[in-house]
Amino acid sequence: MKFYKPTSIPDLFRISEEIEGKKYFLAGGTDINVQIKNGIIKDEPVIFINHLNELKGIKESEDIILIGTLTTYKEIIESDLLRKVLPFFQNSLKSFASPILQTMATIGGNIANGSPTADVTPLLLVLDAKLKLFSKSRIREVKLSEFFTGYKEFILKANEIIGAILIPKNAETGFDTFFEKVGSRKSLTIAKLEIAGLKRLKNNKIEEIKIAAGALNEYPRRLHKLEEFLTGKDIDRIDFSQVEEILNREITPISDLRSDKEYRLQVSFNLIQSFILN
Ligand SMILES: Cc1cc2nc3c(=O)[nH]c(=O)nc-3n(C[C@H](O)[C@H](O)[C@H](O)COP(=O)(O)OP(=O)(O)OC[C@H]3O[C@@H](n4cnc5c(N)ncnc54)[C@H](O)[C@@H]3O)c2cc1C
Incomplete structure (x- = not known):
């Protein structure tokens, strides 16, 4: 297995373009190292990016919070700026x-690993986040909701990386917020399912609602049909049997070693009901 350590971002793209076929970018290494150990990554080249300072840090502009792809969870959790602007996140x-x-774990690595159980993705989806994708010759912005195309599949091109995550500064403002991660235990656990939500009520009616689910489809996604059904409804008059029916059409949970399909359906319905009513 070959490892590369670029000296700069231009050097990273030079190396990446010289390598044909599949390659990996080592950010925090918390997913990659497990995959190497388990033989999932065998001979594919690995390019270290974790020392590239240009890809680190949290910055603000007038309307946007920009989180560099290599920003770690510790840095996010301890950020004074995020505490002030995006405390729910x-x-x-x-x-x-x-x-x-x-x-060690980075926000960009969590997204790019493409796992349906990634903690950050449902949260970023309800916050209407965008990704800044970097390649040798251009930077493009895409909505996170348009990034994934299937199980561990996304629109990232061969020599393109996630450079940064962009979140509107007012994304949480005025909303009731909800995030539940259900796992086997409190820490060191991969989610069985996750629900993130934002809702805003006016005169007891749902004026706006955003709900995203993790680990309930082949990739995390917004539940747009459910959002449409709920918008404008008086929360005391919602027919929850209809909510359950729509939810069961919008999510396609699997049975795996963490839990079965019926459990995931029931718990996600319970969480969404509690989010709507509380
Ligand atoms: C014990 C354990 C517990 C865990 N618990 C959780 C948990 O609670 N919640 C959770 O969501 N995850 C969890 N994970 C998974 C993992 O820690 C996260 O997915 C982490 O954020 C990955 O980031 P990283 O920087 O370590 O990625 P890496 O391992 O460095 O890379 C992961 C993948 O992303 C690609 N990649 C990395 N950065 C970029 C980039 N900028 N552009 C393009 N591709 C890139 C790599 O090529 C690789 O395929 C856990 C893992 C372990 C081992």
């Missing part, structure tokens, strides 16, 4: 893995 990530993992 920050607090929700405190349940990520364990304190040691939080010092």
